[in-house]
Amino acid sequence: MIINELVAWLSDPEHWLSSTGLLAQTGRHLYYCVLSVLCASIIAMPIGLWIGHTGRGGATVVVLSNSLRALPTLGLVTLFVLVAGIGEAPTLAGLVILAIPAVLSGAYAGVQSVPAEVRDAAKGMGMTPMQQLWQVELPNAAPLLFGGVRTAMLQVVATASVAAYVGLGGLGSILLEGIKTYDYGQTLAAALCIALLAVLLDVLLSRLSRAVTPRGIRSGPPAAATSTG
Amino acid sequence: MIDELAHYFSSPSNREVVLESLGQHIYLALVPLVLGALLAVPAGRLAQRAPKLRGVLLGSMNVLYTIPSLALFVIIPAVIGTGATAAINVVIALTIYNAALLVRPVMEGLDSVPEHVVTAATALGYRPRRRFFAVEVPLALPVLSTSLRVASVSNVSLVSVGALIGIGGLGRLFTDGFQRDYLTPILIGVVLTLALAMVGDLLIVALRRLCTPWQRASAGGR
16 A cells, blocks of 8 residues: 555654755755746846836736646756756756746836826825835735745745756755655655645745735735746 | 767667657646646636635645655556556646646737727627637637646646656656766757757747637737
8 A cells, every 4th residue: 555655754863854855855945946936026026016007018928828838847947958968957947937937027017007196196106116116016916926925836836846957956855865765655655745845834924915906906816826836 | 078979879779769758848847737727627627716715725726736756757657557667757746836837828819908998798699608709718818828838837847846756857867868978968968958848848839829810810929
């Protein structure tokens, strides 16, 4: 029974505590994901906010994010590594590139979704464009903005596990090693850990999104994240 | 590049691998889409009609959609006891994703059918079952088809991850190419995957136009 194998694998403390064990690799996985999404946010958020604010280039954002959905993750990472060489940097760059469209379209859609009356009111009160963006558009955009970040995070958690195939550490490496050695207990333990990490990060981000959203516009359900990898 | 492509395709065994992978890819992407849609219709109807169930249903679908594909491909055989490298694992995993993705749009699509249309159908003598399939579902199609397109495109890109557990359609070209340090099959795989996603998307748009003739007359929008 495969569940017995899982329990047997999990009950060995070595599998948890060694330098390539579950805890260390979960930490590594988390580190890759947070780092990539952070980098993607730093790059894409200002651009998305600006495009949303000015209303120019919106069509490009939509086309870009839609067509990137079709890019096969595994093909992308194998391609990157063959071109740029094995190592963490090219793989992490791949994760950042994958995360950018989701963050970008979330930021853009967020600012776009702010009702025109609200923008006009802000302008009418004499706010400068910067004040409008920071004090009015950004708080109102928060739910969709975080929706983009959540989508990006899910894609990156999934892609980081796939990227273990080209040598990136993290939970994917435990999973793939389990597949290679026909150790189903190990494979299943890693798969469950990846799934748990993805769900936890998603819940955490949705809480954060709720916390920073102004109370007045909190009524609707949290924007659903879409598309894993 | 053209030379390398020509060289790659000059080998009959390479041609065979590409064709075989393409066929498997289409099968692995299409079957879950159909099954997922078939599952999502009753679930979406339930969510639409039972507001108490709605939160639980949509919430659990969101969680399901959160699970990374590679993890799901591996968890499924453990849960249902199929072989670890059976194609059915990929089919079931993607069916779960598609059903999870489509429940909300089915619900919203059915909600978008005007109440007076439903009442009119009832007055014409349509019984609930026939009214549902002949009136409500067709009218929900425009809303539903947008999400169907998203599901089909993401299916096409997700199938290739299955190559890591031995069944991945065009994903096989990625793992083969990587192991042999050979860029050409990887590029072929990426291009074919993108092309397949595009063709699938166009087909769904065409199918929707075919199934909703009344829309062409009025708005003609996509």
